[in-house]
Amino acid sequence: METNLFYNEPYHELTRDNYPLLLGASKFCPKRLFCKGTLPSADKIGIAMVGTRRPTASAEELCRRLVASLKGTNAIVISGLAQGIDCYCHKAALDAEIPTTAVLAQGLDAKIDGERATIAERILQAGGALLSEYEGDTPAYKGNFIARNRIISGLSQATLVVQSRQKGGALLTAQFCLDEEKLLLAIPGNFDCDLYSGTNALLDSGRAKPVFIPESLRSVAGVPFLEGAKIEQLTTCGVQLSSAAQKVFDRFNGFRKTFSELQEDFDFKAPELLAILTELEISGLVTSKDNFQFYFNGA
Incomplete structure (x- = not known):
């Protein structure tokens, strides 16, 4: 069943000086950018959260706890609306009433199926935004995902890789983050688990900073509370x-x-x-x- 807002709300093209968050100043700033929904305000702090499409059984709860740590801050969760970690993070943000923006690897009029469609609809209902550099109903071609990942990083102050294999697409987002000398974070995991082989490699090489406890994401990422002690x-x-x-x-x-x-x-x-x-x-x-x-x- 098609949802109303996603399919009925028209998208619009943004001018370069209206690109949200840090994207306008990013070296990966796209030539064109289209939007559905409401852009995040300038005071928001983008935290990219990415990972594998086929995560562990405990990944959804992990994402919930990571995102919950951002409650009471100006953080906004940025991800790519892919199955697995991306959707878990968008959903956790929506459930916690934390703003979230999704960057798509397809045009904003292209069809989305299943839970991804439900989450896209919820993002728009909650006052968030869907972004893409692709016009109309452009399909999600394979090469689009790499391009999409550079925008996710470009929007964000820091990028967290939750779970990834050593050749996972999330590691491309991580590399874009490092290329701009931004803060890269990763979740350490069981050394025998292939789904943590990518994050463990980032940590072992010193390229990423570890988040050992999900509730510490906010402080490790350097996101202050809105209401501190007076x-x-x-x-x-x-x-x-x-x-x-x-x-x-x-x-x-x-x-x-x-x-x-x-x-x-x-x-x-x-x-x-x-x-x-x-x-x-x-x-x-x-x-x-x-x-x-x-x-x-x-x-």
């Missing part, structure tokens, strides 16, 4: 931060950082930085389980 709330409780501690907190509110990363951003000597972190921990603004990773206000 310094004003502390002063009403009699807590006064030093100027140095307030400077560090203001810079990293909502993020997770290692001690080395903090040293790179500030010229504090190690004892001084430790004293600042202790002050923030006593104030309840920073937590650390191992004195290596520091979580600023629930990061």
